[in-house]
Amino acid sequence: MAPVTNGRVLFNEIPAGYPEPGKTTVYDDSQKIDLERIPLNGGILIKTLFLSIDPYLRGRMRDASIPSYSPAFVLGEPLTNYGVGVVLRSERAAFEPGDHVYGWFPFQQFFVAQDDDPKRPIRKLDDYKMPWSVYTGVCGMPGQTAYYGWKEFANPKPGDVAFVTAGAGPVGSMVIQLAKADGLKVIASAGSEEKVAFIRDIGADVAFNYKTERTVDVLRREGPINVYWDNVGGESLDAALETAATGANFIECGMITGYNGESYHVKNLDKIFAKRLKLFGHLVSPLHPKYQEQFYKEIPPRVARGEFKYTEDIKHGLHLAGHAIEDVQRGKNKGKSVVLVAEE
Amino acid sequence: MAPVTNGRVLFNEIPAGYPEPGKTTVYDDSQKIDLERIPLNGGILIKTLFLSIDPYLRGRMRDASIPSYSPAFVLGEPLTNYGVGVVLRSERAAFEPGDHVYGWFPFQQFFVAQDDDPKRPIRKLDDYKMPWSVYTGVCGMPGQTAYYGWKEFANPKPGDVAFVTAGAGPVGSMVIQLAKADGLKVIASAGSEEKVAFIRDIGADVAFNYKTERTVDVLRREGPINVYWDNVGGESLDAALETAATGANFIECGMITGYNGESYHVKNLDKIFAKRLKLFGHLVSPLHPKYQEQFYKEIPPRVARGEFKYTEDIKHGLHLAGHAIEDVQRGKNKGKSVVLVAEE
Numbered sequence: 001m002a003p004v005t006n007g008r009v010l011f012n013e014i015p016a017g018y019p020e021p022g023k024t025t026v027y028d029d030s031q032k033i034d035l036e037r038i039p040l041n042g043g044i045l046i047k048t049l050f051l052s053i054d055p056y057l058r059g060r061m062r063d064a065s066i067p068s069y070s071p072a073f074v075l076g077e078p079l080t081n082y083g084v085g086v087v088l089r090s091e092r093a094a095f096e097p098g099d100h101v102y103g104w105f106p107f108q109q110f111f112v113a114q115d116d117d118p119k120r121p122i123r124k125l126d127d128y129k130m131p132w133s134v135y136t137g138v139c140g141m142p143g144q145t146a147y148y149g150w151k152e153f154a155n156p157k158p159g160d161v162a163f164v165t166a167g168a169g170p171v172g173s174m175v176i177q178l179a180k181a182d183g184l185k186v187i188a189s190a191g192s193e194e195k196v197a198f199i200r201d202i203g204a205d206v207a208f209n210y211k212t213e214r215t216v217d218v219l220r221r222e223g224p225i226n227v228y229w230d231n232v233g234g235e236s237l238d239a240a241l242e243t244a245a246t247g248a249n250f251i252e253c254g255m256i257t258g259y260n261g262e263s264y265h266v267k268n269l270d271k272i273f274a275k276r277l278k279l280f281g282h283l284v285s286p287l288h289p290k291y292q293e294q295f296y297k298e299i300p301p302r303v304a305r306g307e308f309k310y311t312e313d314i315k316h317g318l319h320l321a322g323h324a325i326e327d328v329q330r331g332k333n334k335g336k337s338v339v340l341v342a343e344e
Numbered sequence: 345m346a347p348v349t350n351g352r353v354l355f356n357e358i359p360a361g362y363p364e365p366g367k368t369t370v371y372d373d374s375q376k377i378d379l380e381r382i383p384l385n386g387g388i389l390i391k392t393l394f395l396s397i398d399p400y401l402r403g404r405m406r407d408a409s410i411p412s413y414s415p416a417f418v419l420g421e422p423l424t425n426y427g428v429g430v431v432l433r434s435e436r437a438a439f440e441p442g443d444h445v446y447g448w449f450p451f452q453q454f455f456v457a458q459d460d461d462p463k464r465p466i467r468k469l470d471d472y473k474m475p476w477s478v479y480t481g482v483c484g485m486p487g488q489t490a491y492y493g494w495k496e497f498a499n500p501k502p503g504d505v506a507f508v509t510a511g512a513g514p515v516g517s518m519v520i521q522l523a524k525a526d527g528l529k530v531i532a533s534a535g536s537e538e539k540v541a542f543i544r545d546i547g548a549d550v551a552f553n554y555k556t557e558r559t560v561d562v563l564r565r566e567g568p569i570n571v572y573w574d575n576v577g578g579e580s581l582d583a584a585l586e587t588a589a590t591g592a593n594f595i596e597c598g599m600i601t602g603y604n605g606e607s608y609h610v611k612n613l614d615k616i617f618a619k620r621l622k623l624f625g626h627l628v629s630p631l632h633p634k635y636q637e638q639f640y641k642e643i644p645p646r647v648a649r650g651e652f653k654y655t656e657d658i659k660h661g662l663h664l665a666g667h668a669i670e671d672v673q674r675g676k677n678k679g680k681s682v683v684l685v686a687e688e
Contacts, residue, residue, distance in 0.1 A: 069590075278624055
């Protein structure tokens, strides 16, 4: 078989504000790959099916000299993130052609996983007859983020009220469902009527569009809140601080309102001591050792049985990855953002 | 004996910015009290010796309709706070004339403690041959604040670095000494050369004047920090967020930079999740049941033996309470602020 095009999405320029497809990232189709002959050197040849597009990717579009929790993208090199693929060839005993795998993928159509990062090993997926894309969402990093964080930090008590921001996203929607399963009253926000309908559908007791109703007004009416799941920071965080109950737990998972150049002045930080709040900075990776096996055992079969609902926003084609990234930063995606790179 | 003047300091007006003596609070000498005849109705007649002046009093100078962790002062009524006094007459079995007591005092020279607040009962003090004023400082609420908070939240590990703001105050200076006792490297800040000399004297490894050197520059050089004791908020909090180590513990004890109308825009809140920080809002009262007896058993004798050092800034005369309050808000006090109401 002749070599085929191996399309890639490269990091091209550090953005000042929102990332721009074609500028921040560029699609490149100049590489070819010979799928039958490329040497594996003990690795696995993977065909990428899905790539996950997540809010935190914005933080990786930085000068590489700035340290942070996740590695900076390398200029001129493909982006990387979690993905799902299918094994084409393998020189590792644990993998066979046809296996579906999840792991840390470059944004390209085909790649050889050799010495993959021991912190993010390629993982063979169980087949619960769901779309494989769910392994980038509720059954992948976002679902793990919700599940680990809720178990580790929420400490819910009977009668508690939870407030969840970005409630229609894969993290927020999972948190809503975990909070409802624990018997809490759940308030959740999102940025469109369609998203609000979804979060109501998955069980939120109070669902509102923060663009048409002020968060602080809703929380004054429906709170005080005992658990705050923060995906957004800014004005929502300020409202949560104002309306928190004494001793409330804040799970600080993300602050997307500040990722693209804006900076909101949070005015209620004094409520942290005045109400004895606990704010827990939450990242998924350090909690893998504690929760990962439990997660894979419990969550995918429950999702397959319909016990947890999700929505996806699928962009068809790797060349649209840059658009998907921008949409997520602007909140334009309608569910978990995924790039479909190839059908099986 | 004829009735004597019972001087009082009354809450007179809610301040917009800094409290002003004579305006926010007024000294009133219109009341008389007959110390021999005033009926006790089962209570204790106390002569006030010392009143504690603390930063948090500013938060009590608010409209009484605004809820907060500590009760609002009542317009036209005496201020209240922790104080030390001597019992003149008693109808309670546990107290005798001549006993020294600590508790929740009105700002007046004499008062009858009847049904005192069960959360803040009048407490008979042990005599370790120290000035009684220390029971408003290192051996009182501020010392408890430091001791309880350090034990509950600091979780120090060998090699850790702590940063303490308002290091010359009664809370900060105690925290510095507790951190040094635990073997940590301690960085501490204060607002004058005299205060810096004191915090160096009590053991801080790095002591600096935040008015002449930028906190963030010192922390970049001397950090990263693993424990942050926040008494001030604002720019110091921002610098601590920037220079915190992954997984650092922040003990949020106060934010005096924001008490008097200014509001600093904290820009590094995203570091909470990026570094998996834990921020613990800390108030002393809820931790009394857990630590109070241990504190009174351990700390006063150690202070008496010179194991913990302290400084005091004593204003002579109840009529100067308003000035002491303003000084504390402006950081002009040189040590724990106490009003000496009467010699024995």
